[in-house]
Amino acid sequence: MNTTAALLLxxxxxxxxxxxxxxxxxxxxxxxxxxxxxxxxxxxxxxxEHPSVRRAYNLPPSAQLRYTISARxxxxxxxxxxxxxxxxxxxxxxxxxxxxAVIFGKILENxxxxxxxxxxxxxVTFYQKRFRKDPSTTTFKRDSKTIVxxxxxxxxxxxxxxxxxxxxxxxLLAQARANPERFKPGTExxxxxxxxxxxxxxxxxxxxxxxxHTGQGDVNALHLVKAPPPDAQGQQVDLWLxxxxxxxxxxxxxxxxxxxxVDQTLDKISRK
Numbered sequence: 104m105n106t107t108a109a110l111l112l113x114x115x116x117x118x119x120x121x122x123x124x125x126x127x128x129x130x131x132x133x134x135x136x137x138x139x140x141x142x143x144x145x146x147x148x149x150x151x152e153h154p155s156v157r158r159a160y161n162l163p164p165s166a167q168l169r170y171t172i173s174a175r176x177x178x179x180x181x182x183x184x185x186x187x188x189x190x191x192x193x194x195x196x197x198x199x200x201x202x203x204a205v206i207f208g209k210i211l212e213n214x215x216x217x218x219x220x221x222x223x224x225x226x227v228t229f230y231q232k233r234f235r236k237d238p239s240t241t242t243f244k245r246d247s248k249t250i251v252x253x254x255x256x257x258x259x260x261x262x263x264x265x266x267x268x269x270x271x272x273x274x275l276l277a278q279a280r281a282n283p284e285r286f287k288p289g290t291e292x293x294x295x296x297x298x299x300x301x302x303x304x305x306x307x308x309x310x311x312x313x314x315x316h317t318g319q320g321d322v323n324a325l326h327l328v329k330a331p332p333p334d335a336q337g338q339q340v341d342l343w344l345x346x347x348x349x350x351x352x353x354x355x356x357x358x359x360x361x362x363x364x365v366d367q368t369l370d371k372i373s374r375k
Contacts, residue, residue, distance in 0.1 A: 156264070157221055160274070162196070163277065163350060163351060164349060164375070166351065166375055168186070168351060168352075169370045170186075172185055175364055182204070183203050183205055196215075196219055197216045200213050211234065213231040213268075215230075217270070221263075224273060224274045224277070225263075226266060226270050228240060229242075241298070241299060243261055243267075250302060268298050275292060279344055279346075287309060289309065291306050292308075292309075305329055313326045315369075317369040318369060319353075324345045325345075327342045341355070341356040354366070354367065354369065
């Protein structure tokens, strides 16, 4: 593979949606084909193991967070940056993210917007635009109680507590802010998370407190990890939340079994 092709591949991987954070419950409402029906039935069985739970939450103050990105793809080092804008007030929230890579410019843009209800964050729309890809929108239809996608025909029932891939980390940290004593090593936190064309249950496990080197200095952070299922070739996702910084995410890392990774570390926080 030549250098140009490798760079394009790396940028595409960097632009892939982060599989961060984890699912509570849900089952597909139906499928157009026999294959889809089988997959939906399997998802329903798995989803039943993770019912939604109302937990206390405490949303952090609105802020803009800047991150540096380092990565390795096919032995090729990649660098870049990301900006996350978190805003909440008057019963609503919004989260927007833009990621840039050297040479390629913007490689990923996503937005999550919605309400705040008894479960916490209640997404209404999840928008994503990946490098050299058409944008996609996932809609949480509160009137018909379904989750639908512009990519694909599947739909999922909306029962409360569901998240998208951008809102999920913020739902997790809001619950950690309200229940810090419950986030002990070995405990697990489950959610139901929708992406650009489907949704599934994920579970994060608390590892321990660790020091993270950031642009704000050394920070004590709670490390959580989501490992892929034993029989799957998925990515491992690591998340570090900093209690001294309103529990904002100070580091996120996802890694493949072949050694490729993308690592995002906090550089600066601007309070609003």
